[in-house]
Amino acid sequence: MESNDILIMVMPNESGKVELELESIVIQQFGDVIEQVILDKVKEMNVEGITIKAQDKGALDYTIGARVETAIKRAM
Amino acid sequence: MQKLRRSMLFMPGNNPGMLQDAAILGADSIILDLEDAVSLSEKDSARILVREAIKTIDYSQVEVVVRVNPLDTDYGALDVEVIARVKPDTLMIPKANEQEIKLVDQMLNQIEIEEGYVPGSIKLIALIETALGLENVYNVIQASKRVVGVLLGAEDLTSDLGIERTKEGQEIFYARNKVANACRALKVDSIDTPFTDTFDCEGLAKDTTKAKSLGLTGKSAINPRQIEIIHSVFAPTEAELKHALRVLDAMEEAKKEGKGVCSLDGKMIDAPIINRANCTVDQCIRLGLISGEDGAR
Numbered sequence: 001m002e003s004n005d006i007l008i009m010v011m012p013n014e015s016g017k018v019e020l021e022l023e024s025i026v027i028q029q030f031g032d033v034i035e036q037v038i039l040d041k042v043k044e045m046n047v048e049g050i051t052i053k054a055q056d057k058g059a060l061d062y063t064i065g066a067r068v069e070t071a072i073k074r075a076m
Numbered sequence: 077m078q079k080l081r082r083s084m085l086f087m088p089g090n091n092p093g094m095l096q097d098a099a100i101l102g103a104d105s106i107i108l109d110l111e112d113a114v115s116l117s118e119k120d121s122a123r124i125l126v127r128e129a130i131k132t133i134d135y136s137q138v139e140v141v142v143r144v145n146p147l148d149t150d151y152g153a154l155d156v157e158v159i160a161r162v163k164p165d166t167l168m169i170p171k172a173n174e175q176e177i178k179l180v181d182q183m184l185n186q187i188e189i190e191e192g193y194v195p196g197s198i199k200l201i202a203l204i205e206t207a208l209g210l211e212n213v214y215n216v217i218q219a220s221k222r223v224v225g226v227l228l229g230a231e232d233l234t235s236d237l238g239i240e241r242t243k244e245g246q247e248i249f250y251a252r253n254k255v256a257n258a259c260r261a262l263k264v265d266s267i268d269t270p271f272t273d274t275f276d277c278e279g280l281a282k283d284t285t286k287a288k289s290l291g292l293t294g295k296s297a298i299n300p301r302q303i304e305i306i307h308s309v310f311a312p313t314e315a316e317l318k319h320a321l322r323v324l325d326a327m328e329e330a331k332k333e334g335k336g337v338c339s340l341d342g343k344m345i346d347a348p349i350i351n352r353a354n355c356t357v358d359q360c361i362r363l364g365l366i367s368g369e370d371g372a373r
Contacts, residue, residue, distance in 0.1 A: 004093035062132035063092040063125065070121040 024056035088113035172202035205229030225265035256291030
């Protein structure tokens with residue numbers, strides 16, 4: 001994976017909640033923002049009961065949203 | 077004023093870093109590529125990423141062109157459907173023929189109504205890269221009023237012809253002439269095929285000069301380092317500008333004196349020379365080399 005990108009893996013869970021595990025090279029500076037962008041996209045797509053693993057290499061918001069959308073659509 | 081398309085830079089559609097930088101690389105147009113630069117397994121992710129990039133990134137004065145997949149694949153129609161809704165300036169249609177241009181035109185008509193966009197505002201560039209497409213280029217351009225240019229794709233064309241693609245480009249002499257002439261006849265831009273050796277600057281300059289001399293109006297690029305060279309070839313020289321201004325001055329003088337024709341440096345000035353001078357001055361104004369007032373005659 002190149003810089004400016006983010007790898008998203010999604011899987012169903014039994015809790016019915018959205019669970020997120022984030023690794024990022026900028027977690028100290030932007031961890032909260034990245035998490036929020038991911039959660040916003042999940043909410044926008046009306047998905048629940050999902051575990052998300054994200055490995056970020058400095059992606060901007062538009063890339064994060066696009067990658068989350070792709071991963072969820074592929075999983076559906 | 078019509079946009080310049082001296083250079084059109086291909087950018088892979090699934091690379092966020094490149095999509096972010098595309099606007100600042102100096103090209104007149106950027107082509108966000110969903111076709112050859114994207115593997116089959118990533119067509120969906122590239123389509124979504126390009127859609128989000130267009131929605132988010134300020135590409136400013138740079139023309140945003142998206143090369144969709146061919147309409148006869150599983151991806152082409154979906155590319156048009158998804159990308160057109162975020163209103164790129166232009167879609168590039170690969171292996172273009174009349175039927176596909178008409179089909180995309182109809183799809184865009186519907187999308188523009190649904191989204192409230194100005195009818196006809198999304199333009200098309202036809203990518204001519206088959207022997208059939210080349211022979212039919214005039215009709216391909218006429219297939220829709222949205223078509224603002226043609227890009228000659230020499231790699232696929234020579235593959236279709238079963239001939240070798242060389243650096244010298246003798247094998248595409250006919251194709252360049254055919255595209256340049258059809259585009260000039262119908263007043264749309266003609267964009268030359270990319271020069272694929274990105275380290276050979278001298279070769280690029282020669283190849284671009286050759287394309288310009290045959291009447292092509294711009295050239296595509298596959299690396300940002302090619303842009304400056306392409307622009308330098310397509311910019312009118314100072315001598316060309318000076319001569320054009322003198323031609324227009326002489327014509328004005330003749331008009332004042334009530335003469336139908338005039339001469340400059342012993343040579344008669346007729347309509348084609350005046351037309352060429354006007355084109356040169358117009359291009360210099362668009363490039364910002366002179367002001368509109370300087371060019372007004």
